[in-house]
Amino acid sequence: MRRIEVAGPQPYAVEVGPGLLACARVPQRQVALIYPEDLPAEVVARAQASLSPVVTVAVPARDECKTLAVYGHVLSCLAAANLARDGAVVGLGGGAATDLAGFVAASYLRGVAFYTMPTTLLGMVDAAVGGKTGINLPEGKNLVGAFWPPAAVWCDTDTLASLRPEVFREGAAEAYKHGLIADPSLLGRVLDPEFRPGGALLDTTLTDAIAVKADVVSRDLTERGERAYLNFGHTLAHALEAVTHHTLSHGEAVGYGMHYAARLSRALGGEDLTGHTLAFLRWQQPAPLPDLDFDALNAYMARDKKADSDGVRFVLLRALAQPYLARVPEGLLREEFEGWQADVRALS
Known part of the structure; x- marks a missing residue:
């Protein structure tokens, strides 16, 4: 134990x-x-x-x-x-x-x-x-x-x-997210065949992933600062869940949302981490998305919990384990949404 x-x-x-x-x-x-x-x-x-x-x-x-x-x-x-x-x-x-x-x-x-x-x-x-x-x-x-x-x-x-294999892979999205924002050693382990129920990497990888969140919330319980970083990928993810009436699972939505956030991060001058997020999506094999309308999704993103009176803030990455909060112009959100859609369509 x-x-x-x-x-x-x-x-x-x-x-x-x-x-x-x-x-x-x-x-x-x-x-x-x-x-x-x-x-x-x-x-x-x-x-x-x-x-x-x-x-x-x-x-x-x-x-x-x-x-x-x-x-x-x-x-x-x-x-x-x-x-x-x-x-x-x-x-x-x-x-x-x-x-x-x-x-x-x-x-x-x-x-x-x-x-x-x-x-x-x-x-x-x-x-x-x-x-x-x-x-x-x-x-x-x-x-x-x-x-x-x-x-x-x-x-x-x-x-x-x-758990069905797809439900286990769904949950892996949060562990992979913790690798992107804080502990890059998790990235390879989450995609390793031994990260599975009964696998040799299950307990240690699970414990290390939990430790990332425990460390953050120990310092910031009520999300006044760095706890917001735990929402990497979640701004789009929650919108996807809403527009699909929760037929898309949370973990699958986070997988898709992390790739969108990685594209935004790159567009704003950060390290290109889209190879990592695409590798995760290929491993996770999320359910295909329906046709999506940016304006419908953007309406939900505007109600994101990280939003304030000045608008929506996204969790982005300057590099692995270097998260930050930023406002993104709507024109860039729309442009990267088009590129994101092309990326995820290519997966199926």
């Missing part, structure tokens, strides 16, 4: 290794367990056996759970079960389920303890660490939420064996 410490006002540990669901324990006597309805029954059973929840709520899979309606339903279930303020909410599943569970924990009775048990690569590398919780609105992704750090995170790598 490997352990990563996350510092800050509410420090906690992320544990990585096999068999962690069976040995996870929380000090609270009352526990609410929230998980996606498509999670394998044996995974749910292991969590229930270790936690003995007083209420268990199954929610729709993936981003279908991150709605105001589902959020309200879960809160009502906790209230009906009389979950007390000294109780805890545990999010089990992928990043969408843990995002929802965290927001429930942050807002129910004005805040109860929160724990996460991510079961996907995407959830382990990204969503479970850092305390960002929230849900989506029709107007955009993650527009409602709260910073609510977990008390502990258990990444049971045994759960990754149940």
Whole structure:
């Protein structure tokens, strides 16, 4: 088992290794367990056996759970079960389920303890660490939420064996992103055949990828500065998710979004890193994109969380591990969008 410490006002540990669901324990006597309805029954059973929840709520899979309606339903279930303020909410599943569970924990009775048990690569590398919780609105992704750090995170790598190969590759986008913005040693390892469930590089690569995010959020929990760098590729990615009504997965959207950000970085004088982002897309094999309209996407990008009263800011790279924030003229955004579309069409 490997352990990563996350510092800050509410420090906690992320544990990585096999068999962690069976040995996870929380000090609270009352526990609410929230998980996606498509999670394998044996995974749910292991969590229930270790936690003995007083209420268990199954929610729709993936981003279908991150709605105001589902959020309200879960809160009502906790209230009906009389979950007390000294109780805890545990999010089990992928990043969408843990995002929802965290927001429930942050807002129910004005805040109860929160724990996460991510079961996907995407959830382990990204969503479970850092305390960002929230849900989506029709107007955009993650527009409602709260910073609510977990008390502990258990990444049971045994759960990754149940993932379809394309779902594992989807989650690798966040690990590859951490290589681009902070730890270039991750780039080759993520694309290595041994980075897979049960593979020789799984635990060390996963731990190092999590450590990148842990290091950043330890210094900047509420995204006042460098935490924004973790959104490399996400400005376009969230727009792609919105215009495709979330039929495009988050990890696939991030893969596409990283290549767009690499093109913008090059256009503004940065090192040409498009070879890296294209190599990742070839490895990831994301779902083909429909015909896209720049103006429709740009409307969603304008509501990006990094935007301020002066407009949208993109996370770009001067070189590997040298991220920065910049405003990009709309004319350049449109021009690079055309080149980006040509690049991704050539992949299929």
